[in-house]
Amino acid sequence: MPSRELCVYCRRREAVDEYRPxxxxxxxxxxxxRWLSGDYRVPGQPAAGPEGPDDQDDAPDSTGRGH
Ligand SMILES: [Zn+2]
Known part of the structure; x- marks a missing residue:
């Protein structure tokens, strides 16, 4: 079990005190x-479709980055 909590948004990087969680x-x-726009999804769901201009800039959930 990891001793540090992962970022609740991208779930790939460790949360830092300054921006926790x-x-x-x-x-x-x-x-x-996402919360404000009422478009929050369950973490793990791939964000498909044009939802925001910043969505595709640095998609942390993109597949194929396992190794
Ligand atoms: Zn993150």
């Missing part, structure tokens, strides 16, 4: 934006 301000704002 997120890994960065980017994830924090992205997650907040």
């Amino acid at each position: 997120f890994c960065s301000e980017r994830c924090k704002m992205a997650d907040l934006g």
Whole structure:
């Protein structure tokens, strides 16, 4: 079991104290934006479709990055 919590948004990077429970301000704002827009999804679901201009900039959940 990991001793550190993962970012609740991208779930790939460790959360940092400054932005906890997120890994960065980017994830924090992205997650907040989803809540405010009423478009929040269950973590793990791939974000498909044009939902925001920043969505495709650095998709942390993109597959094929396992190794
Ligand atoms: Zn993150």
